[in-house]
Amino acid sequence: MTLVKKFLGAVAAVGLTAGAASAEPALMYDLGGKFDKSFNEAAYNGAKRWAEETGMSYREIEVTAEPQRVEFATRLAEAGFNPIVVLGFQNAATVEEVAPKYPDTSFAIIDVSWLDIPNLQQISFAEHEGSYLVGMLAAMASESGTIGFVGGMDVPLIRHFGCGYAQGAKAVNPDINIVANMTGTTPTAWNDPVKGGELTKAQISQGADVVYAAAGGTGVGVLQTAADEGILSIGVDSNQNYLHPGQVLTSMLKRVDQAVYDVFAAGVEGFEPGVRVMGLENEGVGYALDEFNAALITPEMQEAVDAAKASIIAGDTEVVAYYTNDSCPVLEF
Amino acid sequence: MDFLTLIQILDSSVRLAIPLLFACLAGLFSERAGIFDIGLEGKMLMAAFFSAAVAALTGNVWIGCLAGIGSAVSLSAIHGIASITFRGNQLISGVAINFLAAGLTVLVAEAWFSQGGRTPSLSGFGENARFNGITLPFAEQAAEGGMLGQVYSELISGHSILVYVGFLTVPLTWYLLFRTRFGLRLRAVGENPAAVDTAGVSVVTLRFAAVGICGVLCGLAGAYLSTGLQAGFVKDMSSGRGFIALAALIFAKWRPWYALAACLLFGFLQALSLRPDAVERITQMDVPGQLLDALPYILTVVILAGFVGKAIPPRAGGEPYVKER
Numbered sequence: 001m002t003l004v005k006k007f008l009g010a011v012a013a014v015g016l017t018a019g020a021a022s023a024e025p026a027l028m029y030d031l032g033g034k035f036d037k038s039f040n041e042a043a044y045n046g047a048k049r050w051a052e053e054t055g056m057s058y059r060e061i062e063v064t065a066e067p068q069r070v071e072f073a074t075r076l077a078e079a080g081f082n083p084i085v086v087l088g089f090q091n092a093a094t095v096e097e098v099a100p101k102y103p104d105t106s107f108a109i110i111d112v113s114w115l116d117i118p119n120l121q122q123i124s125f126a127e128h129e130g131s132y133l134v135g136m137l138a139a140m141a142s143e144s145g146t147i148g149f150v151g152g153m154d155v156p157l158i159r160h161f162g163c164g165y166a167q168g169a170k171a172v173n174p175d176i177n178i179v180a181n182m183t184g185t186t187p188t189a190w191n192d193p194v195k196g197g198e199l200t201k202a203q204i205s206q207g208a209d210v211v212y213a214a215a216g217g218t219g220v221g222v223l224q225t226a227a228d229e230g231i232l233s234i235g236v237d238s239n240q241n242y243l244h245p246g247q248v249l250t251s252m253l254k255r256v257d258q259a260v261y262d263v264f265a266a267g268v269e270g271f272e273p274g275v276r277v278m279g280l281e282n283e284g285v286g287y288a289l290d291e292f293n294a295a296l297i298t299p300e301m302q303e304a305v306d307a308a309k310a311s312i313i314a315g316d317t318e319v320v321a322y323y324t325n326d327s328c329p330v331l332e333f
Numbered sequence: 334m335d336f337l338t339l340i341q342i343l344d345s346s347v348r349l350a351i352p353l354l355f356a357c358l359a360g361l362f363s364e365r366a367g368i369f370d371i372g373l374e375g376k377m378l379m380a381a382f383f384s385a386a387v388a389a390l391t392g393n394v395w396i397g398c399l400a401g402i403g404s405a406v407s408l409s410a411i412h413g414i415a416s417i418t419f420r421g422n423q424l425i426s427g428v429a430i431n432f433l434a435a436g437l438t439v440l441v442a443e444a445w446f447s448q449g450g451r452t453p454s455l456s457g458f459g460e461n462a463r464f465n466g467i468t469l470p471f472a473e474q475a476a477e478g479g480m481l482g483q484v485y486s487e488l489i490s491g492h493s494i495l496v497y498v499g500f501l502t503v504p505l506t507w508y509l510l511f512r513t514r515f516g517l518r519l520r521a522v523g524e525n526p527a528a529v530d531t532a533g534v535s536v537v538t539l540r541f542a543a544v545g546i547c548g549v550l551c552g553l554a555g556a557y558l559s560t561g562l563q564a565g566f567v568k569d570m571s572s573g574r575g576f577i578a579l580a581a582l583i584f585a586k587w588r589p590w591y592a593l594a595a596c597l598l599f600g601f602l603q604a605l606s607l608r609p610d611a612v613e614r615i616t617q618m619d620v621p622g623q624l625l626d627a628l629p630y631i632l633t634v635v636i637l638a639g640f641v642g643k644a645i646p647p648r649a650g651g652e653p654y655v656k657e658r
Contacts, residue, residue, distance in 0.1 A: 191569040194570065
């Protein structure tokens with residue numbers, strides 16, 4: 001975090017208190033920044049879409065250091081913004097502290113589902129279901145019978161991604177070999193494309209010909225090396241198919257933009273506290289299909305995945321979440 | 334473990350060792366001249382960004398590499414002015430450089446490319462926008478020729494030019510430091526600057542020269558990260574390699590050949606942690622990758638604790654030189 005950034009943050013915070021507007025919604029980004037090509041940027045896109053469609057405005061603020069979390073959230077509430085959307089599970093404690101102090105303000109938090117606050121909507125994503133679908137695609141596209149998974153920092157959320165992926169792959173081919181690696185155990189693991197690239201090469205030498213990256217900035221290195229070495233890769237969170245046209249099999253979509261859009265669109269009147277799960281049935285997660293990967297996904301593959309999707313929505317196929325008992329039935333990490 | 338797996342792991346070791354080696358030798362020059370430099374990380378990061386950014390803008394990786402070196406040298410100059418000219422605290426200046434680089438790279442990247450503090454992938458800017466692997470002569474025929482052939486074709490051939498430059502830098506450093514007058518003076522300035530001053534040689538000039546060489550080598554390390562190993566810059570992509578290089582420098586006791594060995598060892602440990610399957614097959618037990626990642630630091634602590642010989646830093650290291658009146 002640079003001085004410049006801190007300074008800008010401070011200026012933004014001062015600006016907030018000065019221009020108090022009535023019932024404008026606000027959005028608070030997590031560390032990682034607004035333009036991270038992934039999680040935060042997806043939220044920004046959702047807010048932008050809402051602003052363009054309604055012609056109304058919203059306030060946004062970017063957290064650049066840990067101590068700012070509570071301070072910024074308090075300032076937003078103090079200035080009368082409503083509803084306030086806060087991003088990221090790392091802000092759970094922030095909301096826990098701020099939301100009860102402003103019972104008339106509606107808060108929403110993304111990637112959290114375990115709090116109990118009356119004026120809070122919690123939105124969580126069924127990442128395992130989306131990963132299940134891309135796992136099926138990976139298994140169908142693989143010719144070697146070995147596929148790879150590169151995670152970022154070794155946290156339960158990332159194992160959750162990997163576990164769904166493995167279950168999907170095994171559903172297509174029970175004998176498939178899944179090579180799973182985590183980049184590291186510290187936050188640097190989110191931004192180490194060099195290590196991501198080396199992990200990809202290591203997985204290729206173990207026979208992998210499709211690699212799924214759930215690793216933030218490290219994933220950029222995974223997708224790059226996969227493209228260089230002539231194997232397929234799978235992107236995550238946002239649609240990353242365009243990064244290497246024809247060489248990215250698909251992307252696991254997590255529609256943070258939709259979640260933010262929905263909260264903004266509902267406004268104060270339509271606000272619903274409680275837990276909202278964004279899964280396959282409400283298009284909260286899914287796989288990306290566009291002109292960049294159209295040639296890679298055959299009609300049979302699409303048919304199989306869509307059938308599985310319908311079956312999951314109907315409750316006939318159960319994808320086990322890693323969180324259920326903190327272990328994965330088909331993959332060891 | 335079969336032979337080919339071993340070669341692949343060694344191949345990966347070399348790729349992971351080269352950025353460490355450049356940074357380690359950079360630190361060697363600086364610290365041998367009495368200037369501690371914990372800003373290796375920041376210089377590397379700055380160079381990684383400017384090499385990738387300029388390579389993307391010009392489509393020529395060589396110009397990018399020069400820009401990377403230039404940016405690292407200018408950070409070196411800041412370090413030099415702060416700690417040599419103004420006799421500031423060298424550690425503080427180094428920390429400041431790390432912070433400056435971490436912020437400035439993202440800021441400039443966002444202003445130039447608007448991709449969230451990244452550069453676009455260099456693979457979209459033509460063949461010359463990044464360092465490609467060089468296939469040495471006869472590598473393809475050698476691949477058929479048994480083990481030795483495989484070593485040649487897989488391990489020795491196929492790296493980008495900076496890898497070969499990196500290996501050449503080691504004997505060059507050794508020669509420069511231990512066989513030339515410049516090297517003798519540079520080492521002397523790190524041990525006893527007063528003596529060098531008495532002999533009529535400028536301490537300030539020598540130290541600036543050392544810090545400058547340090548910048549050039551950090552520049553090469555950064556350029557290798559973003560244009561050799563990867564094809565573009567991602568924020569904070571140096572991921573602590575500058576600090577591992579510092580550990581390697583202590584491990585090598587400030588000597589160039591030992592630095593090569595230390596960096597190769599640390600690279601090998603990193604490469605091993607990428608292949609838990611192979612490690613498990615050899616050791617017959619589940620060795621956690623985190624242990625392998627931590628080993629460089631553990632080894633350095635062991636060395637520092639004096640179990641394996643003594644690591645004695647240059648005597649005048651960390652102290653600004655004040656001419657006696």
